[in-house]
Amino acid sequence: MQKILVEGGNPLNGQVRISGAKNSAVALLPAAILADSTVTIEGLPRISDVGILGNLLEEIGGTVTWDDQTIHIDPSKMTAMPLPNGKVKKLRASYYFMGAMLGRFKKAVIGLPGGCHLGPRPIDQHIKGFEALGAQVTNEQGAIYLRANELRGARIYLDVVSVGATINIMLAAVKAKGKTIIENAAKEPEIIDVATILTSMGAKIKGAGTDVIRIEGCETLSGCTHTIIPDRIEAGTYTIMAAAQGEEVLIDNVIPQHLESVLAKLREMGISIEEGDEQLLIRPRKNIKSVDIKTLVHPGFPTDLQQPFTSLLTRATGTGVVTDTIYQARFKHIDELRRMNAKIKVEGGSAIVSGPVQLEGAKVKASDLRAGAALIIAGLMADGITEVTGIEHIERGYEHITDKLTSMGAKIWREEMSREEVEQFQNS
Ligand SMILES: CC(=O)N[C@H]1[C@@H](OP(=O)(O)OP(=O)(O)OC[C@H]2O[C@@H](n3ccc(=O)[nH]c3=O)[C@H](O)[C@@H]2O)O[C@H](CO)[C@@H](O)[C@@H]1O
Numbered sequence: 095m096q097k098i099l100v101e102g103g104n105p106l107n108g109q110v111r112i113s114g115a116k117n118s119a120v121a122l123l124p125a126a127i128l129a130d131s132t133v134t135i136e137g138l139p140r141i142s143d144v145g146i147l148g149n150l151l152e153e154i155g156g157t158v159t160w161d162d163q164t165i166h167i168d169p170s171k172m173t174a175m176p177l178p179n180g181k182v183k184k185l186r187a188s189y190y191f192m193g194a195m196l197g198r199f200k201k202a203v204i205g206l207p208g209g210c211h212l213g214p215r216p217i218d219q220h221i222k223g224f225e226a227l228g229a230q231v232t233n234e235q236g237a238i239y240l241r242a243n244e245l246r247g248a249r250i251y252l253d254v255v256s257v258g259a260t261i262n263i264m265l266a267a268v269k270a271k272g273k274t275i276i277e278n279a280a281k282e283p284e285i286i287d288v289a290t291i292l293t294s295m296g297a298k299i300k301g302a303g304t305d306v307i308r309i310e311g312c313e314t315l316s317g318c319t320h321t322i323i324p325d326r327i328e329a330g331t332y333t334i335m336a337a338a339q340g341e342e343v344l345i346d347n348v349i350p351q352h353l354e355s356v357l358a359k360l361r362e363m364g365i366s367i368e369e370g371d372e373q374l375l376i377r378p379r380k381n382i383k384s385v386d387i388k389t390l391v392h393p394g395f396p397t398d399l400q401q402p403f404t405s406l407l408t409r410a411t412g413t414g415v416v417t418d419t420i421y422q423a424r425f426k427h428i429d430e431l432r433r434m435n436a437k438i439k440v441e442g443g444s445a446i447v448s449g450p451v452q453l454e455g456a457k458v459k460a461s462d463l464r465a466g467a468a469l470i471i472a473g474l475m476a477d478g479i480t481e482v483t484g485i486e487h488i489e490r491g492y493e494h495i496t497d498k499l500t501s502m503g504a505k506i507w508r509e510e511m512s513r514e515e516v517e518q519f520q521n522s
């Protein structure tokens with residue numbers, strides 16, 4: 095088991111290239127189940143979530159070959175193999191096997207998903223969608239059983255705007271008979287990316303990226319080649335890192351429009367950001383001022399950048415109020431930031447950050463993926479050395495994070511944990 099160490103205070107300079115989007119990748123791989131011949135996806139991030147999904151595709155009979163960041167998935171020999179336990183529990187996005195297998199085989203058995211612990215993460219809207227399409231859905235001992243004689247298009251209104259439910263319903267509906275309309279759909283860029291791969295396979299989808307998506311079901315979908323979009327959350331994380339500890343940092347392979355809400359907040363703090371076609375140039379100021387942020391569905395401020403942004407606020411002058419309307423309890427990083435001398439109170443669903451403070455290196459634990467990113471940002475700014483454990487969470491979403499930061503001048507490295515440290519970590 096490894097930990098990440100950061101020696102703070104070293105300025106970041108130079109360039110970082112953003113990887114393919116995790117939250118697209120984890121839906122694009124299951125989408126390949128729906129095709130009748132090989133699907134090739136280019137530009138994938140080699141992160142643990144993607145590796146696990148590749149293994150799950152093999153478990154159901156897919157032939158998976160990797161060529162650096164390109165995957166080739168031959169789905170022709172896949173079966174409706176039940177996946178009630180095991181690797182499906184290691185990540186959130188295994189729930190996309192429900193929609194994709196229901197679409198192709200009209201049946202599936204998938205264990206309830208894992209993923210970051212951010213408070214309750216129900217999947218009732220996914221199930222409502224599958225039922226509307228004609229599936230019988232039961233929960234038996236922690237696994238979801240889905241079965242349909244046939245799938246029929248339906249009009250589905252989502253009570254909650256959900257990325258996962260929108261994509262999962264799309265995956266099943268492309269193989270349903272007739273027309274499906276998803277109302278109050280999520281509008282995240284990853285939804286457009288999934289609609290793009292499905293369209294390349296032959297699906298008929300209109301309106302992805304708006305809150306009404308119309309799908310005309312097809313009998314067969316064929317193989318295709320698709321290039322994934324860049325990861326806006328990884329790009330946002332490096333932009334925040336540059337704002338926290340950079341001199342001049344170029345973020346390459348980014349779609350700036352995906353990050354408008356975050357860039358607006360950074361500019362409000364006094365940080366200079368130049369936007370190119372696929373690049374952002376960040377030149378922070380020494381003195382930055384606090385802002386309030388409230389997370390919202392896209393195109394609002396993304397919940398996945400709330401935790402990294404909180405670390406940045408510790409170096410800003412004034413009081414910043416952070417409110418997460420998507421996951422009201424996404425504040426597990428706050429106790430760890432306090433160990434590093436941050437002045438943050440959690441009150442009534444908001445974190446109130448007072449600054450500026452000089453953070454101090456400490457031994458801290460990442461409770462989830464973006465908490466891990468928040469602690470690395472804090473470590474970059476802190477006096478002395480910060481040790482971050484729980485890095486398996488970070489590896490779910492950040493490709494080569496230590497190498498990328500090292501190339502920009504950060505002192506950051508991995509070390510094996512001693513037996514005592516592993517025991518302490520497991521008991522904490
Ligand atoms: C793999 C992936 O893409 N993960 C992202 C996805 O998660 P995920 O798809 O799980 O998140 P959702 O968009 O579904 O969740 C949004 C909100 O809706 C609620 N909800 C969701 C589904 C449901 O059936 N019922 C329900 O009540 C959730 O508890 C949450 O409060 O979107 C989140 C919100 O942008 C991001 O933080 C995650 O990084």
Ligand SMILES: C=C(OP(=O)(O)O)C(=O)O
Binds near residue numbers: 185187208210398
């Ligand atoms: C919450 C996240 O991921 P997941 O939904 O995969 O747990 C995230 O990417 O911040």
